[in-house]
Amino acid sequence: EKVLWNDQLTTRDEVKIGIEDRGYQFGDGIYEVIKVYGGDVFTATEHIDRFYSSAEKIAMALPYTKDVLHHLIHQLIEENELENGIVYLQATRGDSPRNHPYPNPAVEAVLTGYTRETKRPLAELEAGVPVILIEDIRWLRCDIKSLNLLGNVMAKQQAVEKGCFEAVQHRGDVITEGSSSNAFGIKDGTLYTHPTTNLILNGITRQVILDCCKEIGLPVVEEAFTVEQAKQMDEFFISSTGIEVMPVIKLDDHVVGNGTPGEWTRKLQHAFEAKLPRKLYV
Ligand code: PMP
Incomplete structure (x- = not known):
């Protein structure tokens, strides 16, 4: 099973998240849950648009274009052979010595994602x-x-x-x-x-x-x-x-x-x- 870490598909145990990641310490980040039905992503564009809009609202730069993100999500689903389930996607403002203001200069956002099989209720x-x-x-x-x-x-x-x-x-x-x-x-x-x-x-x-x-x-x-x-x-x-x-x-x-x-x-x-x-x- 592969997971997404920044722009890489890798295994879960390869992922290293810093203990001063701002998502971990402040909840300083955003996420999306996207549904997959029969291998197809449902309303992917709308979810990715909202992901970018949430990032913009907290003045967080995402280091990838929407197209790259679409592509990464599709790769993840294919790699994991996900038929029915969800893709979870999150981005935090990054890893930086703990201090409330946004890091200046900014550090790179940390993106993670994974799939999970789910059943319709x-x-x-x-x-x-x-x-x-x-x-x-x-x-x-x-x-x-x-x-x-x-x-x-x-x-x-x-x-x-x-x-x-x-x-x-x-x-x-x-x-x-x-x-x-x-x-x-x-x-x-x-x-x-x-x-x-x-x-x-x-x-x-x-x-x-x-x-x-x-x-x-x-x-x-x-x-x-x-x-x-x-x-x-x-x-x-x-x-x-x-x-x-x-x-x-x-x-x-x-x-x-x-x-x-x-x-x-x-x-x-x-x-x-x-x-x-x-x-x-x-
Ligand atoms: N409101 C809140 C607070 C939520 O967490 C969610 C689920 N993410 C929704 C509404 C429903 O949003 P969506 O239909 O995009 O899943």
């Missing part, structure tokens, strides 16, 4: 999942796909401890997003989701879903909605690269709709599946 996609509602305690630049994930990690842990699949966060009254997903409600034939501000990550899956809404004739309102409004939605779901269109059947103790995935959510699942690179996957 088919049982959950069919039955739907319960989630908890939790205060969003994260910082105010959630639009950056940053390695700083402690707020997200703490939220997800709360969900797990309550036997739930995800923690859907709210800042005050306003629903923002899940700890590792975007959140959507459907009421009277309209889909509601938080607008792409600094308070959420603009999920690639979210963008694909908004395209699916157009295709199936589901009107979209990108406006913040409250916890109370969330509980009045007919349908609710969350999305991410790994979980696709995941129906939510419980928000804390509140049962969504009749407690099973709603009709629009099912239509969105089908429209989403129709976009996957190959029909035959597990």
Whole structure:
């Protein structure tokens, strides 16, 4: 199994990361998770664009062009003969004596990547999942796909401890997003989701879903909605690269709709599946 280290494909035990790597010490870096279906990379361009955009937002120079990165990702998938799974990609600001300001002069970013086989969460996609509602305690630049994930990690842990699949966060009254997903409600034939501000990550899956809404004739309102409004939605779901269109059947103790995935959510699942690179996957 090969991994990516800067612009090299190598083995995991060859990789040397410094103990003063800024990703390790400060979470000073960015990442992407990209899905592979039947050997094909899904929405690779969108993920790579977001990777560069996250880097730009933290004034970090990536030493490779987007084309080189595309190529390296494809090489990694081929080398590892990955059929169904993910590519994880991250870049840190590099290894430099510990000091808060960005190193000046800059040191080279450290890029790492690997593949992992995963399965689609088919049982959950069919039955739907319960989630908890939790205060969003994260910082105010959630639009950056940053390695700083402690707020997200703490939220997800709360969900797990309550036997739930995800923690859907709210800042005050306003629903923002899940700890590792975007959140959507459907009421009277309209889909509601938080607008792409600094308070959420603009999920690639979210963008694909908004395209699916157009295709199936589901009107979209990108406006913040409250916890109370969330509980009045007919349908609710969350999305991410790994979980696709995941129906939510419980928000804390509140049962969504009749407690099973709603009709629009099912239509969105089908429209989403129709976009996957190959029909035959597990
Ligand atoms: N929000 C957060 C906080 C996330 O971590 C993720 C998953 N990376 C998402 C939303 C969904 O993004 P995507 O659809 O690009 O996986």
